[in-house]
Amino acid sequence: MSGHQYIMALDQGTTSCRAILFDHEGAVIHVAQQEFQQIFPQSGWVEHDAEEIWRVQLQVMKQVAAQVPLESIAAIGITNQRETTVVWDRLTGKPLHNAIVWQCRRTSELCRTLKEQGLESTIREKTGLVLDPYFSGTKLMWLLDTFPHIREKAERGEALFGTIDSWLIWNLTEGRVHATDASNASRTLLLNIHTLQWDEDILQAMNIPASMLPEVRPSSGIYGHTSLLGSDVQVPIAGVAGDQQAALFGQGCFQEGMAKNTYGTGCFILKNTGEKPVLSQNGLLTTVAWQIGDRVNYALEGSVFIAGAVIQWLRDGLGLIEDAKESEELACSVEDTEGVYFVPAFAGLGTPYWEPNARGMITGLTRASGKAHLVRAALEAIAYQSRDVLEVMQQEAGMRLHDLRVDGGAVRNGFLMQFQSDLLGVSVVRPKVTETTALGAAFLAGLAVGFWSSLEELEQLKGLDRTFQPQQDEAYRESKYAGWRKTLQYQL
Ligand SMILES: Nc1ncnc2c1ncn2[C@@H]1O[C@H](COP(=O)(O)OP(=O)(O)O)[C@@H](O)[C@H]1O
Numbered sequence: 319m320s321g322h323q324y325i326m327a328l329d330q331g332t333t334s335c336r337a338i339l340f341d342h343e344g345a346v347i348h349v350a351q352q353e354f355q356q357i358f359p360q361s362g363w364v365e366h367d368a369e370e371i372w373r374v375q376l377q378v379m380k381q382v383a384a385q386v387p388l389e390s391i392a393a394i395g396i397t398n399q400r401e402t403t404v405v406w407d408r409l410t411g412k413p414l415h416n417a418i419v420w421q422c423r424r425t426s427e428l429c430r431t432l433k434e435q436g437l438e439s440t441i442r443e444k445t446g447l448v449l450d451p452y453f454s455g456t457k458l459m460w461l462l463d464t465f466p467h468i469r470e471k472a473e474r475g476e477a478l479f480g481t482i483d484s485w486l487i488w489n490l491t492e493g494r495v496h497a498t499d500a501s502n503a504s505r506t507l508l509l510n511i512h513t514l515q516w517d518e519d520i521l522q523a524m525n526i527p528a529s530m531l532p533e534v535r536p537s538s539g540i541y542g543h544t545s546l547l548g549s550d551v552q553v554p555i556a557g558v559a560g561d562q563q564a565a566l567f568g569q570g571c572f573q574e575g576m577a578k579n580t581y582g583t584g585c586f587i588l589k590n591t592g593e594k595p596v597l598s599q600n601g602l603l604t605t606v607a608w609q610i611g612d613r614v615n616y617a618l619e620g621s622v623f624i625a626g627a628v629i630q631w632l633r634d635g636l637g638l639i640e641d642a643k644e645s646e647e648l649a650c651s652v653e654d655t656e657g658v659y660f661v662p663a664f665a666g667l668g669t670p671y672w673e674p675n676a677r678g679m680i681t682g683l684t685r686a687s688g689k690a691h692l693v694r695a696a697l698e699a700i701a702y703q704s705r706d707v708l709e710v711m712q713q714e715a716g717m718r719l720h721d722l723r724v725d726g727g728a729v730r731n732g733f734l735m736q737f738q739s740d741l742l743g744v745s746v747v748r749p750k751v752t753e754t755t756a757l758g759a760a761f762l763a764g765l766a767v768g769f770w771s772s773l774e775e776l777e778q779l780k781g782l783d784r785t786f787q788p789q790q791d792e793a794y795r796e797s798k799y800a801g802w803r804k805t806l807q808y809q810l
């Protein structure tokens with residue numbers, strides 16, 4: 319192992335592809351990042367070009383690899399936007415349709431039909447999920463039902479399904495490995511999370527051929543090797559996890575009861591529930607956190623569909639700001655939103671409401687309302703939605719929140735972090751490495767190849783950047799939140 323100094327993590331997010339090299343201390347050594355195209359073919363529909371994702375991911379990977387001797391890279395870990403559905407041709411390797419993104423609402427009606435057929439409680443018990451367009455199952459079903467040539471190929475064993483991890487593994491590996499890890503598989507609506515097997519009854523009910531599905535493997539372990547960084551070097555792909563589970567791992571939330579919130583395109587709050595799946599009564603999801611060897615860790619999750627994406631919309635949709643960073647300065651330029659509330663339900667509402675038909679809304683506007691109030695209301699909405707999830711988590715899991723560990727692109731925004739702390743009345747703890755998603759994937763890969771030896775060793779690597787303490791009293795907190803809840807009622 320002596321020449322091995324780095325682990326490379328590939329973080330394939332909703333808006334960009336990243337490649338990051340971490341050293342043995344868990345420090346970021348090199349990063350390359352590139353955004354790719356978001357495709358909105360109709361209202362509420364979202365797609366990505368899977369070939370573009372692969373091209374961009376390979377490019378950033380090569381950029382980073384060029385900074386160090388190839389032999390110094392011990393392994394690659396993959397982490398990815400979850401649920402996004404790719405179907406490709408086994409023979410040509412070409413996608414048979416654009417990837418259908420997790421945010422896409424096109425299967426709302428299909429979900430309703432499946433509910434009417436009485437499938438909801440089976441899905442809940444077996445998969446830990448709810449019947450919502452968010453998950454891969456109905457997206458795959460839609461592709462098979464809409465395009466007869468895709469179904470024909472699937473029935474001949476020539477069409478393969480995968481989430482983005484599988485798509486990258488397939489493209490990276492010499493022998494075209496078709497696999498996924500248990501954390502990603504647990505987001506498809508097709509996996510029995512108790513047995514970690516694809517569920518035959520659900521596949522039958524959704525008319526999905528089992529031959530399309532990838533092999534489910536542990537999150538830490540060798541999937542295959544790639545020579546795409548240099549033909550004479552074989553680098554093992556040794557860790558794979560969905561991005562939110564990877565962030566939980568990268569935050570060092572290894573023990574039952576530990577929780578984190580990641581502020582990226584959406585917000586995802588996960589709480590480690592140990593080795594037993596806990597089923598929620600209030601709209602939280604039960605999901606596989608990771609599998610290492612035979613040991614499976616589960617988590618309860620609250621998913622907020624639009625968080626940082628609302629800031630992107632202010633930038634790209636309205637042209638109100640030029641850069642996400644600007645939102646902080648604008649928000650701080652006013653004392654308050656002066657009664658403006660912004661519900662960014664662009665893609666329906668996730669936890670705990672599960673209302674696929676909800677849509678965005680801005681209320682409380684007056685002639686005195688300006689750009690700064692709107693931007694501030696958008697940032698505040700990210701914090702309100704996170705509180706909605708944490709309220710349910712605390713009620714249900716008997717969790718007493720002492721502090722909140724945070725990560726993701728939007729935690730750079732100091733206003734947002736302070737407001738989150740004020741709104742919850744607890745400390746918000748931001749780590750030094752906010753790339754915890756990528757770090758989690760690196761940890762999983764590093765453990766598999768002996769770069770790191772144990773979870774205890776990984777725990778020592780954590781470093782804090784800043785803790786935000788509440789600066790407002792309970793009266794402020796509760797009156798702001800009551801205003802949010804009242805506004806939300808219009809969409810429920
Ligand atoms: N300073 C900032 N303030 C608010 N939001 C930000 C800031 N910087 C980045 N963001 C938001 O964070 C998101 C990107 O975070 P990232 O973790 O890379 O997301 P993803 O993995 O979903 O692509 C974008 O939606 C962007 O608008």
Ligand SMILES: O=P(O)(O)OC[C@H](O)CO
Nearest residue numbers: 331332399400582583584
């Ligand atoms: O790309 P992110 O970081 O917004 O994460 C997306 C989630 O995995 C969707 O479930």
